[in-house]
Each structure stands twice: as C-alpha cells, then as structure tokens.
Amino acid sequence: MGITQYSKQDPSVKVAVIGGGIMGALSALALADLGIASAWYAPKEEARSDGAQSRNYALSPGSVQLLQKLGLWNALAPKTCTVTRMEVFAGSSRLDLSATDAGTDFLSIMVLHQDLLDALEQAVQYRPTVGRVFSKPDLLETHSDCIAITTNSDTRKVQLVIGADGQKSWVRQQSKILWGQRDYGQQGVVAAFKSEHAHSGVAAQWFTPKGILALLPLADSHELSMVWSKSPNNISASRLTESLAEEISELSENRFGRLELISSIQAAPLKMMLTEKQIGERVVLIGDSAHTVHPLAGYGLNLGIQDLLCLIGIFESGHQDLGALALLNQFEKERHFKVKRVQWALDLLQRFVNQSHPAVQRIRSMGLELVSEIGPLRQFLIRQAISPQ
Ligand SMILES: Cc1cc2nc3c(=O)[nH]c(=O)nc-3n(C[C@H](O)[C@H](O)[C@H](O)COP(=O)(O)OP(=O)(O)OC[C@H]3O[C@@H](n4cnc5c(N)ncnc54)[C@H](O)[C@@H]3O)c2cc1C
Numbered sequence: 001m002g003i004t005q006y007s008k009q010d011p012s013v014k015v016a017v018i019g020g021g022i023m024g025a026l027s028a029l030a031l032a033d034l035g036i037a038s039a040w041y042a043p044k045e046e047a048r049s050d051g052a053q054s055r056n057y058a059l060s061p062g063s064v065q066l067l068q069k070l071g072l073w074n075a076l077a078p079k080t081c082t083v084t085r086m087e088v089f090a091g092s093s094r095l096d097l098s099a100t101d102a103g104t105d106f107l108s109i110m111v112l113h114q115d116l117l118d119a120l121e122q123a124v125q126y127r128p129t130v131g132r133v134f135s136k137p138d139l140l141e142t143h144s145d146c147i148a149i150t151t152n153s154d155t156r157k158v159q160l161v162i163g164a165d166g167q168k169s170w171v172r173q174q175s176k177i178l179w180g181q182r183d184y185g186q187q188g189v190v191a192a193f194k195s196e197h198a199h200s201g202v203a204a205q206w207f208t209p210k211g212i213l214a215l216l217p218l219a220d221s222h223e224l225s226m227v228w229s230k231s232p233n234n235i236s237a238s239r240l241t242e243s244l245a246e247e248i249s250e251l252s253e254n255r256f257g258r259l260e261l262i263s264s265i266q267a268a269p270l271k272m273m274l275t276e277k278q279i280g281e282r283v284v285l286i287g288d289s290a291h292t293v294h295p296l297a298g299y300g301l302n303l304g305i306q307d308l309l310c311l312i313g314i315f316e317s318g319h320q321d322l323g324a325l326a327l328l329n330q331f332e333k334e335r336h337f338k339v340k341r342v343q344w345a346l347d348l349l350q351r352f353v354n355q356s357h358p359a360v361q362r363i364r365s366m367g368l369e370l371v372s373e374i375g376p377l378r379q380f381l382i383r384q385a386i387s388p389q
Contacts, residue, residue: 020041032124051266080109084100085099086098110216137149147283165289181272211228215255
C-alpha cells in the first residue's frame, strides 16, 4: 500500500496535522487509532540544520506505552536500547539511579530520531484515514465553523488544526499565539561513538565546568550517543572534530574506555521557548511548536507526547466538533501549568548545575551524596524523572 495522496475535498477529514516530524506523524497515527480521518501536511524531512536527525531520545515509560498501543513497537524494539541504570557524576560525588530502586522495569528506552520517524512514516502508509500532503501550507483562515488551509491554491476545510511544526512554528505565527524564549548561550553538541567497553544499558551524565555531558547507550552494545551542552553557543562543529573523542574520553573519566567517533558532529543552540497558551482559534499546538526545554533531562519529546496523550483523552469521549472552544479550553486547562512546571523546573536545574561558584559546587556534590544515601528520596527522584506528571 502506498502513502495516501490527498488531492480532493473529503468532508470526513476532520483534522489537519501540520508538521513532518515525530510529533506530527504520531498525531496523525493517534487520530487514525481513534477513527478520526486527518490530512497530514508533511514534506519529507531533508537534512535538518538543527541536528535532530542525529538525536537519540530517552523515551519515558508513558511514551513507550503510546508507541506500543499504536502498534509500532515490534518494528522498533530491535533498534532500541533499554536503560536500567543511570550514573550521575559531579566533581568527586556520584549518584546511581536504578530501575529496581524505583520498582520499575526500566528508566527509559533509547531510540534514534531517524529509526522512530521511519517506523512512524511506515505505519502511516497503512492507515487509509491519513492523507499525507507532501507540501507546506500557504495560508490558514479561521471561520466560525471551520478552519481553511490553502496549499498550492487548493483549499481544505477542517474542524481543527494541530500545529506540530517545531520550534519556529508557522502555525503558531499564523494563529498569533504569543511566545518568548530564553537563550541558554550554549550549544547542544550531538555525536555518536564506538566504545572500548560494553555499555550494559547504562546511561551516564557528568556535570563539569566544561558543560553537561551525557553518554547514552545505543542498540549496539558498544555504541553511545552523546549530548554535550556546552558554552559558548558559537562553536563550530568542524572545530570540534579532531579532538572530540579524546576530549570526551577524558571528560567521562574513561567510564566506557577509549572512544572512537563514528558519526558527524551536529550542534544546535539551546533555548527554552514558552508560549502564552497552546491554543488558538480552532488550533492546538503540540510538541516543540508549543514549548522547548533544556536537554539535560532528555525530556523534550516526552513532554510533546504528553500533550498528545491529553488531546487523545479529550477526543476519546467522542465529539461532534473537534475544534470547539470548550474542548480546546479543556486541553489548555489540563496542560498549561503541567508544561510550565516542567519548563521552569528544568530551567532552575540548568541554572543550578551551571553555577561555577565553589560554594554551589560543594552544595551540588553534597546533594548527590545525600540522595545516594537516602533510598526513598532516590526512588522519588526516579519516579519524577521518568513520569513527572
Ligand atoms: C541536543 C538535544 C537533545 C535532545 N534529546 C532529547 C531526549 O533525549 N529525549 C527527549 O524526549 N527529547 C530530546 N530533545 C528534544 C526533542 O528533540 C524535541 O522535543 C522533539 O524532536 C520535538 O519534535 P517535534 O515533532 O515537536 O518538532 P520537530 O522535530 O522540530 O519537527 C517539526 C517538523 O515540522 C516540519 N515543519 C516545519 N514547518 C512546517 C510547515 N510549515 N509545514 C509542514 N511541516 C513543517 C519540520 O521540517 C520538522 O520536520 C532533545 C533536543 C535537543 C536540542
């Protein structure tokens, strides 16, 4: 079966999803699962300048459950890596967080952006109620009973538009939703390494004066994905290439032995983006179009998936008009404070771990030692980390 091409008006199509990334594809699939027909505006992703295609996501148990429910897991599972332990280092202190401590099977499951997107695009092909449009829309016009989307002079009317078009969202701009951002003055540098020692499903993170370094396990037992949040925000990836493997082996105190660079190096500026609200007239924003966070907790995509789970919950009870103000208000009410709470908590954490003052560094180390020694506190932190809401 090929990808459904949308070309003509079809009144059974109630929703338009705009955005060709993971949140866009997931939204189209989730709607199909509810029996809601959609038009998915998703040009094929070209080489992205923000390095997203090299990212390795730490999926929380709630996110994994949604992928399982949508029937994606059989194809994805062999390409993933289950994280059962996390090691956190700050100066001479160390904290071990394990799934068994918190009574869960795993802390997170790592999956590569491209593997996840390929699996989603493949699954969409088998959903006859998803019509994929391979171009970006040109115009959005809201009316009292519908919203019209024009692409290449072709106009379609639907009840609701889901904006899943990323941090620089066109839908957000068209809907005049106010937003602001905090620039962290850092780059998120992403690369992959072959490691001398097997990772055994351990994810490790170092808070160092040279930035926050995370080495995350990949499906191959000797491959790791790196996210290094480092200042300043104008370093060029090519300048890092020569010495990167050596520098990271050193910063990670050879935790996984000698490292060999096996990918290109991608870097993107890190920003927290906040929106005044996630809804407009017959519009709802989900994922990075509505919020971004610092990657130190690997939480951005999971936060987007929680938006979608909330929307699914609202739609599940069946409604005549999916773009009705009452439904959108319900979504906004359920998501607003939860999203802001995660954003500000991660912002606070980022500020705290980036302090170079010796007194703060000492408090940081003492904090890790304290958590290390107090079992219930450790369990609480793990539960918050894998399912903060
Ligand atoms: C360094 C780094 C590491 C990260 N690590 C993690 C992690 O471990 N775990 C985690 O959960 N999150 C992580 N994140 C966050 C995660 O990458 C994002 O939250 C997630 O990719 C957002 O997905 P999205 O689909 O909302 O947006 P995007 O990935 O930005 O996708 C938007 C898509 O819409 C398309 N588009 C844009 N405009 C239009 C238009 N007008 N019409 C149609 N399509 C359009 C774009 O081409 C793109 O394909 C990390 C982020 C960074 C920066």
